[in-house]
Amino acid sequence: MPELVFFSGTMDCGKSTLALQIEHNRSARGLGGMIFTRDDRAGEGKLSSRLGLVAEAVEVAEDLNFQQHVVRHLTAGGRTDYVIVDEAQFLAPEQVEQLARVVDELGIDVYAFGIATDFRTRLFPGSQRLMELADRLETLQVEALCWCGARATHNARTVDGRMVVEGAQVVVGDVGELGREVGYEVLCRRHHRRRLTAVSAGAGALSPDVLPVDEAAPPAAPPPRR
Ligand SMILES: Nc1ncnc2c1ncn2[C@@H]1O[C@H](COP(=O)(O)OP(=O)(O)O)[C@@H](O)[C@H]1O
Numbered sequence: 001m002p003e004l005v006f007f008s009g010t011m012d013c014g015k016s017t018l019a020l021q022i023e024h025n026r027s028a029r030g031l032g033g034m035i036f037t038r039d040d041r042a043g044e045g046k047l048s049s050r051l052g053l054v055a056e057a058v059e060v061a062e063d064l065n066f067q068q069h070v071v072r073h074l075t076a077g078g079r080t081d082y083v084i085v086d087e088a089q090f091l092a093p094e095q096v097e098q099l100a101r102v103v104d105e106l107g108i109d110v111y112a113f114g115i116a117t118d119f120r121t122r123l124f125p126g127s128q129r130l131m132e133l134a135d136r137l138e139t140l141q142v143e144a145l146c147w148c149g150a151r152a153t154h155n156a157r158t159v160d161g162r163m164v165v166e167g168a169q170v171v172v173g174d175v176g177e178l179g180r181e182v183g184y185e186v187l188c189r190r191h192h193r194r195r196l197t198a199v200s201a202g203a204g205a206l207s208p209d210v211l212p213v214d215e216a217a218p219p220a221a222p223p224p225r226r
């Protein structure tokens with residue numbers, strides 16, 4: 001049975017990598033896929049992973065109708081055995097409904113990848129609709145970690161490393177962007193609630209020690225747990 005599957009996780013947990021692996025494994029067996037993305041950091045029409053892999057993709061415009069797009073491709077003699085959509089949190093709810101029709105009416109598997117919640121812990125409308133309609137929800141297995149070592153479950157938006165809670169829902173950006181105006185950091189809920197990023201907590205692990213190590217000095221105590 002063809003399926004609509006929503007793979008979700010925090011930023012930087014390997015979603016795009018998995019999307020590219022699924023594409024690789026299926027195309028290696030002669031299957032033909034259509035790859036879509038929206039607002040990937042690598043630029044228009046690219047699906048990119050932090051591991052360095054990039055694939056060409058159809059950029060999803062606001063008015064793109066997935067069902068019509070696939071039907072047109074098939075009618076023109078193209079082949080589509082599966083559809084991959086990255087950055088699916090940016091889809092409109094109606095576009096998610098079109099994906100469900102691709103599965104039900106055209107018999108094509110659809111694999112969507114995205115973050116569930118925004119920097120204010122609210123569901124993106126596209127992710128919400130995916131959770132409502134998907135045949136299967138998959139949580140990524142390789143968890144990203146909060147600076148404290150706990151599993152990161154939430155995405156924080158940062159300015160100069162400090163968490164902000166005001167702003168537009170969509171601002172394209174990356175983790176580890178301390179120098180940039182807007183960046184992101186993944187946190188456990190405990191630290192997201194308290195707006196404690198690595199910078200505001202003064203966590204040592206992310207800032208390399210620039211001082212010479214004194215052999216005679218006793219090892220530094222671990223930072224206090226906040
Ligand atoms: N230099 C590296 N060596 C090994 N793994 C890496 C490296 N850089 C990134 N990764 C892996 O890539 C993951 C991010 O992959 P990506 O597909 O870009 O994430 P997402 O799409 O979820 O934001 C990280 O969680 C980490 O596991």
Ligand SMILES: Cc1cn([C@H]2C[C@H](O)[C@@H](COP(=O)(O)O)O2)c(=O)[nH]c1=O
Pocket residue numbers: 010011012015016039041114115117118119120155156157169170171172173174184
């Ligand atoms: C939390 C949050 C994220 N975004 C943006 C930032 C990135 O461009 C993408 C997520 O990409 P990834 O491949 O999962 O790392 O989403 C946003 O616009 N608004 C937010 O609240």
